[in-house]
Amino acid sequence: MSSKNLAYNSLWQRLVRSHAFYAxxxxxxxxxxxxxxxxxxxxxxxxxxxTNAGLGGEEYIGFYNYEKLFSNRKYPGIVGRxxxxxxxxxxxxxxxxxxxxxxxxxxxRGRAAFRVLVMPPxxxxxxxxxxxxxxxxxxxxxxxxxVLMHLGILDGPFEFLAYRNSxxxxxxxxxxxxxxxxxxxxxxxxxxxxxxxxYEAAYVDGASRWYRFRRITIxxxxxxxxxxxxxxxxxxxxSFEIIxxxxxxxxxxxxxxxxIDTYKMAIANYKFGYGATxxxxxxxxxxxxxxxxxxxxxxxxxRFKVK
Amino acid sequence: xxxxxxxxxxxxxxxxxxxxTFMLLPFFEMFMASLRPLQHLFRSPYQFWSxxxxxxxxxxxxxxxPLLGRYIFNSVFLAxxxxxxxxxxxxxxxxxxxxxxxxxxxxxLGLFLGVNMFAGAVLLxxxxxxxxxxxxxxxxxxxxxxxxxxxxxxxxxxLKAYLEKIPIELEESAWIDGASRMYILRRxxxxxxxxxLIVVGVASFIGAYAQQxxxxxxxxxxxxxxxxxxxxxxxxxxxxxxxxxxxxxxxVGIIPVLIIFLFLQKYLVKGLTKxxxxx
Numbered sequence: 001m002s003s004k005n006l007a008y009n010s011l012w013q014r015l016v017r018s019h020a021f022y023a024x025x026x027x028x029x030x031x032x033x034x035x036x037x038x039x040x041x042x043x044x045x046x047x048x049x050x051t052n053a054g055l056g057g058e059e060y061i062g063f064y065n066y067e068k069l070f071s072n073r074k075y076p077g078i079v080g081r082x083x084x085x086x087x088x089x090x091x092x093x094x095x096x097x098x099x100x101x102x103x104x105x106x107x108x109r110g111r112a113a114f115r116v117l118v119m120p121p122x123x124x125x126x127x128x129x130x131x132x133x134x135x136x137x138x139x140x141x142x143x144x145x146x147v148l149m150h151l152g153i154l155d156g157p158f159e160f161l162a163y164r165n166s167x168x169x170x171x172x173x174x175x176x177x178x179x180x181x182x183x184x185x186x187x188x189x190x191x192x193x194x195x196x197x198x199y200e201a202a203y204v205d206g207a208s209r210w211y212r213f214r215r216i217t218i219x220x221x222x223x224x225x226x227x228x229x230x231x232x233x234x235x236x237x238x239s240f241e242i243i244x245x246x247x248x249x250x251x252x253x254x255x256x257x258x259x260i261d262t263y264k265m266a267i268a269n270y271k272f273g274y275g276a277t278x279x280x281x282x283x284x285x286x287x288x289x290x291x292x293x294x295x296x297x298x299x300x301x302x303r304f305k306v307k
Numbered sequence: 308x309x310x311x312x313x314x315x316x317x318x319x320x321x322x323x324x325x326x327x328t329f330m331l332l333p334f335f336e337m338f339m340a341s342l343r344p345l346q347h348l349f350r351s352p353y354q355f356w357s358x359x360x361x362x363x364x365x366x367x368x369x370x371x372x373p374l375l376g377r378y379i380f381n382s383v384f385l386a387x388x389x390x391x392x393x394x395x396x397x398x399x400x401x402x403x404x405x406x407x408x409x410x411x412x413x414x415x416l417g418l419f420l421g422v423n424m425f426a427g428a429v430l431l432x433x434x435x436x437x438x439x440x441x442x443x444x445x446x447x448x449x450x451x452x453x454x455x456x457x458x459x460x461x462x463x464x465x466l467k468a469y470l471e472k473i474p475i476e477l478e479e480s481a482w483i484d485g486a487s488r489m490y491i492l493r494r495x496x497x498x499x500x501x502x503x504l505i506v507v508g509v510a511s512f513i514g515a516y517a518q519q520x521x522x523x524x525x526x527x528x529x530x531x532x533x534x535x536x537x538x539x540x541x542x543x544x545x546x547x548x549x550x551x552x553x554x555x556x557x558x559v560g561i562i563p564v565l566i567i568f569l570f571l572q573k574y575l576v577k578g579l580t581k582x583x584x585x586x
Contacts (some may be wrong), residue, residue, distance in 0.1 A: 022488060023407035026399035027415065030459055033396050037456035038422050041433035048432065096326075103323050108316065116572055117327050120334060120561075123513050123568050125382070127520040127536035128557045132333030135340050135550070141348055143336050146355070177329065189579030203309070231423065231461075238426030241520045259428050267525070272432050279429040286424045 042283070048276035055270045065277040074253075079285070082237060082257040085172065089236045092176045094229055097183030102213075104184065105191050115188070122181035130245040133174045137161050137246075164254035167247050171255050175242050179235070183228055190221040230293055237286055258282045334558075341365070341554035348550050364555040371542065371552055374530055378538030379560045382519060385451055385534050386564075389515035390508055392455040393462055397507060400459075401466035402492060406475070422460045427453060427521055438526055449526035450519065450534065458511045465510060469503030469581070470496070506578035509571050516564060535560045 049065055051058040069075060104115050121129055139145050139159030148154040160170045194217060202212050218225075240259050243249060249256035249264060256264075262282060266275025311319065340348060342360040368375055404416055427434070434453055435444075443449045473496065481495045497504070523537035530538070539560065542553035 019407060019488075020409040023403045023409045023412075026403035030396040030400040030419070030463065031415070034419070034422055034456055034459060036437070037434070037453055038425055038430065041430040041437060042425065044433035044436070045430060099322070100326050103319060103326060106311070106319055108319060108323075112573075114323055114327065115576065116569065118330055119568070119572060120565065121330055123517065123564060124561045125517050125519055125534075125536040128539065128561060129333055131539070131553060131557055132337040135554070136333055136336045143332070143339070177333070181330065185576060186579065189576055192576075192580040209309075234423055238424075238428065240426060240428040241518070245520075259426060263428050263431070266432055275432065282426075282429050283424060287421070290421075290424060 045276045045279050048273050049280050051273040053272040053276070058273060061273070065274050068274070069277055069281070078253075078256055078258055078261050079281075081168075082259075085168075085175075085257050086233055086237045089172050089175045089179070089239075090229060090232045092172070093179045093183050093232055093236075094225065096176065096180045097187050097228070098225075100180065100184035101187035101191055102217075104188055118184055119181050121177050122185070126178055126241045127245055129178060130174065130242055133170075133177070134161075134246065137170050161247055162251055164251060167251055168254050171243050171246050174246060175236060175239055178242060179232060183232065186224055186228055187221060190224040191217060194220040226297055230290065233293070234286060234290065237289075238282070258285070337554040337557055341551055341558060343551055345549065345551050364551040365559065368542075368552045368556045368559065371549060372538070372556065374533075374538065374541075375556055375560070377531060378533055378535045379563065381447075381533060381538075382516065382535040382560070383563060385447060385454070385519060386512050386516035388447065389451040389454040389458065390512045392451060393458045393511045393515070394504070394508060396455070396459050397462035397466055397511075398497070398504075399492070401463045401507075402470055402496060404463065405467045405470035406478075416463075419460045419463055422457070425457070427457060431521075431525055435526065443526075445527050445529045445532070447532055450522045450532075451515075453522055453526075454515050454518070458514050461514070462507045462511055466500070466503055466507045469506065469578070470500055472581070473499050502574065502578040502581055505571070505574045509568075509575045513568075 048058070050060060050062060052061045052064070100118060104111065104118065108114075136142050136144050137160035139157040139162070142160075144160065145154060145158050148158070149156070158166075161167045198216050198220070199212055202216060207215070237257075238259050239257070240263065243255050243257060243260050244263070247255045249260040258278070259282060262275055262278040265271050265278055269275075341364050342362065343357070344359055344361070344363070347357065347359055372378075400419075404412065438444050438449050438452070443452060477495055477499070478491050481491050486495070519534040520536040523534050527533065527537075539553065539556055542549045542556060
């Protein structure tokens with residue numbers, strides 16, 4: 001809040017000071033709304049995690065659910081898979097988003113149209129995009145297997161969603177497909193916000209394109225990259241619909257991430273209590289991850305602070 | 308500055324072509340599948356083109372699933388209501404965070420952004436109980452009330468960044484002229500914030516429209532309230548899937564929103580550039 005005039009400044013400050021109440025008043029509706037829809041269910045989830053709630057009622061059972069979860073041999077694999085899923089998918093989204101934004105930022109004929117054509121995967125309901133991918137991945141009749149067979153890379157039909165590895169990576173590709181357009185648009189907007197003078201000054205000094213990209217574009221849009229990476233990581237960690245529609249977590253658990261596992265336990269098996277324990281694990285791991293990310297971010301920011 | 312040479316331009320176009328192919332591949336595949344007669348869909352080896360393609364499925368879909376039009380309407384309607392509700396909460400909160408200094412500001416902002424960490428899928432069971440106790444199950448509200456809640460944090464984040472860029476002097480002079488606080492917010496700030504409001508509105512609408520599946524299949528059993536992503540699975544029967552009609556219905560279903568978006572997209576990029584994106 002910069003104000004050139006001292007008199008104005010003190011006036012504004014008095015105004016602000018007397019208006020803390022007003023500030024909270026403006027926030028109150030949103031805060032109450034979120035407390036009801038997110039806060040209370042979270043508290044309820046914590047309570048449920050200490051019960052054996054199911055269709056038949058509930059009883060307090062202490063830490064039994066937690067003990068059961070931590071001694072579950074399969075669970076560490078699911079946690080590991082979820083983080084692998086997140087890192088792989090988010091890295092690809094960031095890289096593709098950056099490349100896409102660079103390509104769409106170049107002054108070429110047709111640029112306006114290209115910018116529009118990138119966006120459909122973001123706008124269209126995820127469930128519908130996934131229906132398209134279901135057919136793409138179809139081993140007998142889908143375009144992917146069809147083209148690969150024509151090229152001689154595949155010598156017969158191949159069901160992409162039927163084998164452990166191919167199903168996992170197919171789901172990653174679809175998730176990247178859904179997430180990339182938003183990242184691209186935000187990066188593109190950030191790139192357009194970079195002052196043209198910087199580039200011209202560097203150009204006059206004889207800096208190459210690559211140098212300008214590394215030393216001007218990247219540092220200038222870094223705040224947006226870092227924010228998008230965190231948001232993307234959280235959304236990818238929690239990504240449900242894509243995996244559910246493509247594979248329902250199969251084949252043989254190959255695409256079961258923590259969120260799918262939680263859903264299956266709570267909704268499909270009606271184990272509300274045990275499901276709540278798993279839901280809390282998702283929340284806690286994400287919270288720890290986000291905090292670590294923000295702490296690291298602060299350290300990095302301090303180190304690179306100019307002057 | 309230097310221009311791109313002819314060869315460089317060709318590579319740039321090639322890069323764009325590859326990128327767009329990836330982005331549009333499933334839509335192309337949906338379209339091709341929608342043109343094929345059902346028996347022909349299951350013909351191996353894969354045929355790119357054949358003579359018996361037709362638009363027959365596009366007229367059949369309305370008979371197979373009579374409520375399809377309703378589902379398409381529901382989707383747009385739900386997304387609009389969700390956006391409106393979301394904005395009602397976002398605007399005052401974002402303004403407050405952008406303009407006022409007060410104790411607990413950082414913490415409360417952090418708490419809001421922390422809500423991003425909760426996916427609907429994690430809280431389904433308590434949410435179900437909550438909606439049931441409020442008597443909202445199997446209504447439109449069962450979908451747009453939780454839908455809006457999960458969009459509020461990102462909305463506040465985007466709009467706050469935009470509002471911070473608006474010079475404060477105007478509000479100060481309005482204050483000196485004796486304008487009330489509500490008047491300042493409504494008549495001074497909001498008109499200046501229109502580009503930012505469009506960005507947040509469009510982003511919320513997309514969020515609300517694109518993620519209609521989970522709440523719809525969990526909190527609503529009534530067919531007449533189903534949004535498209537849930538209703539479309541009616542083409543998936545117990546025995547078999549009418550794939551060509553499923554694809555045709557998907558394409559028909561998303562066209563209204565794609566057309567709306569065509570008009571709004573330039574404001575989105577423009578508004579984001581003007582300052583709504585900052586870390």
